[in-house]
Amino acid sequence: MNAKPTKTGNLLVLTKITAILDSFTLREPRLSLSQIRDRTGLPQSTVQRLVTNLVDQGFLDRDDDCYRIGMRMAFWASPATRGVPALDLVSPVLSKLRDLTGESTALYIAEGTYRVCIALAETHAALRREMHVGKIIPLHIGSAGHVLLAWQPELMDRILESPLEPMTEESLTAPDRLQNKVREARRLGYSISAGEREDGASGLSAPVFDSSARIYGAVSILGPSSRMPVEKCEGWVEDLLEAAENMTRVLGGRFPGETGDPSS
Template sequence: MTTSGEEREKAAVAPVLVIRKVKQILESFTIEEPELTLQQITRLTGLPSSTCQRLVQNLVREGFLDRYEDRYRIGLGLVQVAAPGTFGLDLVRLTRPALRRLRDETGETACLYMRDGAFRTVVALAESRHPVIRLFVVGMVMPLHAGSAGKVFMAWDPAARRDAVGQGLPRYTPRTVVDIDLLTEQLGQIRRAGYATSFEERDYGAASISAPVFGMTGDLVAAIGIGAPTQRLAPSDTGRLASAVVGAAEEASRRLGHRTGVRPDSAAL
């Protein structure tokens, strides 16, 4: 490579490194810690103090950070720049790539659910290409206590559990859990595992695995999961498929602005 070629390569790499450092600074601000001192920013980013100070000053000058005495926060200038990117976006559109990837990875129908009282509704789906499938349609309404997605809502949202118990726990099959103590024990196990499974709790021959989707503030906003006939999804398949479901839920959460570790205290649930 000629000297001029090396210089061009260095000139191309330098702006990328600066952008990466700026990204580190902006990502150091969280909902829990929206205001930081320069010392805190330096510690969180791991940048040299002189570099961090120079970049922070430039970000303040451009309106991307605001300064209040010795503390900094995300500036209105950055909010204004980002606003067009959020216009018209909603939960379904943002999580659609994760839903489709889950379908392609597992081969089974992937569904996104939202809760309304004691019930859950399919708001989006990516349908399996298998000739024999478990039928789901957008708008389909199901109870919370019978099925993996419903138990995800109950496990991470105390209001969902209260609504379901208040509505009553009807039995749909011999596998439907209607004992409150047993259900409470299951919900604890689901929180610890990070996902829920269901085998013939609502319909004979049907099984599902679901995981929680969290929003920007760490609150549960949806559940994502797969549903399939028990001939393709048996308890022995859980280990093989659960990681894909959890991965899709984490991707959907990231697309909604959630950051790992930003989550309500599960001990209070």
């Protein structure tokens, strides 16, 4: 007779614990009790009790007056992705972002002075930007290129050693304009571009980092400018940043500066 209530109670506790753990993000790895309470909507007494238990079990670590995900959780997380190809890990994130925005989403990496599309979730709309896995584009062209260069200053210097060839009239071919755009991408944490790779096309991109806090790639939303004016792109920034963070998480990555990384 008591089994069902006990099971239900256990599930409720697990739901609350999950809410607490989900409060922590790569952008906000340290949270106070009041911040956890605000993010979960749980009573202060419940938060304090569960957080204390989570610290005791190693699921959370105390960091001065704040808390962060415990190293025990990191130990458990390692086997979860071992042996799973990186593209299999990020593809669900791309698909979710595609379904949310209705536009194609892609992941690019830098190869030499070019960027290469290594994963793609295509829009279901009939009108779409041409893109395919394996597509090669000069690094100085478009939002994904700006993001990839923003965290690789040596590569940026290499790009500037040669003339910046245009793909459209909107392509950034003046070194100072490209440098300003790349600096802006680094400052904001994302980049928006329009018409640089092809006329009437827009894109916005954000960085994905690896376990050494080095940039792994750039996740992008791409589509026709008629459906993606600047205002629409700006409205998707938080969704894009969340996808980039989720990709960084599943790849076992971390943000520069998260633990005093000098590349911050």
